Amino acid sequence: MVFPFEGNYEQxxxxxxxxxxxxxxxxxxxxxxxxxxxxxxxxxxxxxxSNEGLAEYLxxxxxxxxxxxxxxxxxxxxxxxxxxxxxxxxxxxxxxxWRFITGKYxxxxxGDVFRSMKKTQNDEKGYEAALGMNYDELTKQWHKYLKxxxxxDVDNRDPIEDISERxxxxxxxxxxxxxxxxxxxxxxxxxxxxxxxxxxxxxILDANTGKKIKKLVKGNRSVNFEExxxxxxxxxxxxxxxxxxxxxxxxxSDVLHIIDVETTKSDKYELNIDGVFSASWSPKGNEIAFVGxxxxxxxxxxxxxxxxxxxxxTNDIFTDSYPSWNSDGNEIVFVSDRGQYIDGKYNxxxxxxxxxxxxxxxxxxxxxxIRRVTxxxxxxxxxxxxxxxxxxxxxxxxxxxWNLFLHPLDSATDPYPITNVLTGLQQPTxxxxxxxxxxxxxxxxxxxLYSMSNxxxxxxxxxxxxxxxxxxxxxxxxxxx
Numbered sequence: 456m457v458f459p460f461e462g463n464y465e466q467x468x469x470x471x472x473x474x475x476x477x478x479x480x481x482x483x484x485x486x487x488x489x490x491x492x493x494x495x496x497x498x499x500x501x502x503x504x505s506n507e508g509l510a511e512y513l514x515x516x517x518x519x520x521x522x523x524x525x526x527x528x529x530x531x532x533x534x535x536x537x538x539x540x541x542x543x544x545x546x547x548x549x550x551x552x553w554r555f556i557t558g559k560y561x562x563x564x565x566g567d568v569f570r571s572m573k574k575t576q577n578d579e580k581g582y583e584a585a586l587g588m589n590y591d592e593l594t595k596q597w598h599k600y601l602k603x604x605x606x607x608d609v610d611n612r613d614p615i616e617d618i619s620e621r622x623x624x625x626x627x628x629x630x631x632x633x634x635x636x637x638x639x640x641x642x643x644x645x646x647x648x649x650x651x652x653x654x655x656x657x658x659i660l661d662a663n664t665g666k667k668i669k670k671l672v673k674g675n676r677s678v679n680f681e682e683x684x685x686x687x688x689x690x691x692x693x694x695x696x697x698x699x700x701x702x703x704x705x706x707x708s709d710v711l712h713i714i715d716v717e718t719t720k721s722d723k724y725e726l727n728i729d730g731v732f733s734a735s736w737s738p739k740g741n742e743i744a745f746v747g748x749x750x751x752x753x754x755x756x757x758x759x760x761x762x763x764x765x766x767x768x769t770n771d772i773f774t775d776s777y778p779s780w781n782s783d784g785n786e787i788v789f790v791s792d793r794g795q796y797i798d799g800k801y802n803x804x805x806x807x808x809x810x811x812x813x814x815x816x817x818x819x820x821x822x823x824x825i826r827r828v829t830x831x832x833x834x835x836x837x838x839x840x841x842x843x844x845x846x847x848x849x850x851x852x853x854x855x856x857w858n859l860f861l862h863p864l865d866s867a868t869d870p871y872p873i874t875n876v877l878t879g880l881q882q883p884t885x886x887x888x889x890x891x892x893x894x895x896x897x898x899x900x901x902x903x904l905y906s907m908s909n910x911x912x913x914x915x916x917x918x919x920x921x922x923x924x925x926x927x928x929x930x931x932x933x934x935x936x
Contacts (some may be wrong), residue, residue, distance in 0.1 A: 462753025508549015622665030773800025855921030
C-alpha cells in the first residue's frame with residue numbers, strides 16, 4: 456500500500472486506517488488474492504456500501520461532517536434503501552449503517568457479518584445469518600433509527616435556503632459539488648469550483664443572480680490542470696479584478712496558476728514544494744499566500760510575483776491551512792492544529808498530539824509572530840477577514856453543526872454564531888464593501904453556493920446541541936481520542 460501525505464496528520468491517519476480496513480476485508484473474504492476473484496474461487500462481491508462504509512466507520516467512527524450528511528437525508532430526502540447506497544452515499548450511508556449495527560449488536564458483529572458472507576458466498580445471506588434480517592428488514596430498522604436520531608434536530612434550526620439566497624442548483628446541474636466560492640473585488644462576480652461529468656471546473660458566475668458567465672478552467676483534461684485541489688480548495692482574485700489564482704497539479708509537480716479572467720490565458724509558477732494548496736491573493740497585489748507541504752509538515756508560504764520567490768511564514772511540524780489576508784496585507788489568519796504550541800516549538804511526536812482539534816491563529820508576515828484567536832473544544836475552519844474591519848468570519852462545528860461565526864478582534868465581545876442551519880456550511884467569502892457574504896452550503900445531498908446580505912449586522916444565534924453531541928458520541932478508540 457502507498458499512502459499519500461499532504462501535510463495534514465488527521466487526514467493521513469484517516470487514510471491509513473481506511474485503507475487498512477480494505478486490506479483486512481480483502482484478506483478475510485478473498486484470502487488476500489485478487490486471483491481468487493478472477494478465477495471465481497470466491498464468488499461473493501462485497502457491496503460498496505458495506506466495504507467503504509466500514510472503512511469510513513472504523514477509521515472515523517462518527518463526526519460532525521458525517522452527521523451533517525445523514526441528518527440531511529433524514530429530514531430532506533427520501534431515505535435510501537440499503538441497496539440504493541451508491542456513489543457518495545456508499546461512504547456516508549454505509550458508515551451510518553455500520554454505526555447502527557454496532558450500536559445495536561456490538562462491534563463483534565462486524566466480524567460475524569463478514570464470516571457469514573464468506574461462508575454463504577452471498578452478501579445479503581451473510582447479513583441475514585449474522586443479524587437475523589434481510590436487506591429489506593435491515594433498511595426498515597435503519598430508517599427507524601435515523602428518524603429517532605435526527606428528527607429532534609429539526610427543531611429551532613433553519614434550512615439554509617430559508618436564511619439565504621441560493622446561487623447554484625446542483626439538482627438542475629446534475630452535479631454534487633459547487634464549492635470554494637471567491638467574490639471578485641468589485642462584487643459583481645463569484646468564482647466557483649464545480650464538478651460536471653466527473654471533472655472539476657472553475658466557473659465564473661454573476662454574484663447576485665448565480666447566472667453562469669463563463670467556464671474559466673476545464674480541470675482534469677490537460678497536463679496543466681491535471682488536478683484541481685477540491686479537498687483543500689482555494690480560489691482568489693487579484694485586487695484589480697482581472698485575474699484568479701488557483702493551486703493545481705501540473706505534470707510532475709504542484710503549481711500556482713494565475714489565470715486572466717477575460718482571455719482565460721494562464722501563467723504557471725512552479726515551486727520547489729511537494730504540495731501546494733489554498734492560494735490567497737494579497738490586497739497589496741504582489742504577494743500570494745498559500746499552503747505548502749514539504750517533508751513532514753505543511754506551512755503557510757508567501758509567493759512574491761515580482762521576484763518569483765517564495766518564503767515560509769510558519770515553520771513547524773503542525774498542519775496549517777486556509778490562509779486569508781487582512782485588508783492591509785500585513786497579517787494572515789489561518790487554521791492550525793498546533794493547540795497551545797503557538798510558536799510551533801514542540802519536542803514530542805505527533806502521535807501524542809491532538810491533531811484532530813483545529814483553532815484559528817493570526818501571523819504577522821513581517822515578524823512571523825503568531826497569536827491565537829480561538830481556544831475551544833470544538834473545531835473552527837475557513838476564516839476570512841472582513842474588509843476595512845478588524846473582524847473575522849469563520850465556520851465552526853459548535854454543538855454539532857457547521858455554522859458561520861463572527862469574531863470582532865478589537866473588542867471584548869466573544870465570537871458568536873450568526874447562522875443556525877439545519878445541515879452545515881463552509882468556505883465563506885466576503886465582498887470588498889462587506890455588503891455580501893457567499894458560502895458553500897450542504898443540503899439535499901449536494902453542495903451549492905448561497906449568499907447573505909450585510910453579514911456584519913447579523914444578530915447572535917442560539918445553537919442547541921444535536922443528538923450526536925447530547926449523546927457524547929466522541930470517544931470510540933484510544934488512537935483517535
